[in-house]
Amino acid sequence: MNTKETYTISIYSEDNIGLLNRISAIFLKRHINIESFSTSLSEIENVFRFIIVVNMGSDQINKIILQIEKQVDVIKAYYHTDDETIFQESALYKVKSSSLFEERHIQNVIKKSHANIVTVSPDFFVIEKTGFRHETEDLRKKLVEYGLLQFVRSGRISVTKSKMEISEMLNTFNKK
């Protein structure tokens, strides 16, 4: 039986409007839920990088990668398991300022979790925590007791342990 696993898909692509839709449509067509999706510039100028986290069967993931690579504006796509990547998520927590002074224990919570205070204002303060899902999630659960006004967590960002040879690929193309 083909069991499901978490995969991190890395896509190097051109920066074209609509590519995000084109890639998400590949998952939509196959009724696959995307756990998280983030995009930014990559290490190469004018090359974008998508990081997509999905939970799917091992027999499907390779097909999905080939469908993604088939898109004209995609330079290269890879998939990795968690132990092949270094990955993090960032979370922001907005808490009412009064709790910082009235409930001294919150200071210990922040300190122990190695979170940073980003800003403090008379009404609220904002904490930032980057780490694994269970770490940002633990902090969320703890802060709920102190009146969590807002919470948001980013999609996963990740780099691979193995080398990505995108620059080499692009150089080969330029030499042609």
Add this chain to the structure above:
Amino acid sequence: MKNNNESIKISGAEAVIQSLLAEGVDLIYGYPGGAIMPIYDELYKFQEKLQHVLTRHEQGAAHAAQGYARTSGKVGVAMATSGPGATNLVTGIADAQIDSTPIVCITGQVASHLLGSDAFQEIDIIGISIPVTKWNYQITKASEVPSILAKAFYIAKSGRPGPVLIDITKDAQFEEFDFKYEHCKGIRSYKPVPDLNMESLKDAAEIINKAKKPMIVWGQGVILGRAEELLKEFIEHSGIPAVWTILGVSAIPTSHPLNKGMVGMHGNYGPNILTNECDVLIAIGMRFDDRVTGKLETYAKQAQIIHFEIDPAEINKNVYADVAVLGDCKISLKKIIPLINKDTYSSWIYRFDSLMEIENEKVIQNDLFPTKKGLTMGESIRTINKYTKGDAVIVTDVGQHQMVACRYTNFIKSKSNITSGGLGTMGFALPAAIGAKMGAPGRQVIAIIGDGGYQMTIQELGTIFQTKTAVKIVVLNNGFLGMVRQWQQMFFDKRYSSTEMVNPDFVKIAKGYYIDAEKVSERNDLDPAISRMLSSDKPYFLEICVEKEDNVFPMIPTGASVSDIRLS
């Protein structure tokens, strides 16, 4: 434009025309409207160099562009305005995507400052067409026109071909800029043809040389790759029996002794049964569609599979390939032929022939030489064969007539079978036949259509009449949506839910468009009517009233194994 590298100031709209001319386009299909008027104004000025065919519906323009592409081997072009014009193209674009047909569609769009304002006839055609295009792009600045159109043509025709849609805002059509055209020679993120791996080629040859019961299954990839002659050489050199998918049919002449027929749901008896007996299955330019494989869990499990394919995403998608030979089949076939030993496989080939004898006795004779009163679709095709001798382009729609036409047409030349395979688009044939005739003006083009599909795009009779395109239209009228009715009979206990059609006087309709037309329902009238139709040098309509409740056999019921193919 004398020199492509010389730049001159022109509008975005004129740049579209200049770019099309630079790509060698001399014929496009389309329908004007508000957001594409600047381009149509330029078309008016360039009408001597660039012919525009006004179809009667944008879907017709897309299908005509497909038909043109499939017979000419060139890129078909369709144009439409924004909003409904663009959405009406979508069915044709989707059909081109799934059947790998190179077309470029150009749509007008509201001015860029109106994007997102729900302006009159504004639609997000880029968003809508993403899943059905190989690539699409919205131009909002005139200066993008030449490079984007160059890219569009390059992408549409290279590698595995497909449809490209370019949406151009109205302000970009009016804007002036310095025009300069350069053909696209490559895109860094796009590798149209994967590198051929000689090791896998050698592995494939080794497996083939050890095979006792090998079978070739070829598809349209052979035609798209212009590798028909090499496939023939491969078949003849190796002595391996070969069978085809519906889109591949005309690549090898029907009468070739090693051409053993069609695979799939309504394919031939032998090829389907022997799929599950062969020891090596050599797939060339085909993608193991579910209509070919039937139940995947029991498809050719005993065989080693060798897959010649240009699109890496097709490898192991449906059927696991023991050896995948990626690349252009024209190159890989050429390289593998010298590595293959010649054999006769006589007892294996005898299996095909003896199963064909059974099919012939149980199905084919009754189809082609019926003794009962009513006309059959099969005898209609047989009579057409008699006069064309196989030298005609057969354009089919979707349904029973399509299966019968593909099974029984005698093909002698490649690019002679134009049909909607993957999408199964009823209404495809009539407009596609217009394009097919214009793409191969010297050839006889016969559209074979059911009474259902015919009425989905019947308005294109107007295009045929106006352009005097000498297509021959055969409607095989059984007064039913025949294929659906067949399924209702077989699997839904004869509950004929919404499949019976009360039809109009088709002859009168054709005559209303000043197209010569006649109708036959008696056997004695069939042959002379087909003879009259095929000897006419004008468009011609022939309605053949066939048996109402005939079924197409053989048949693999959905979800059944290919070897469970039924003869009745």
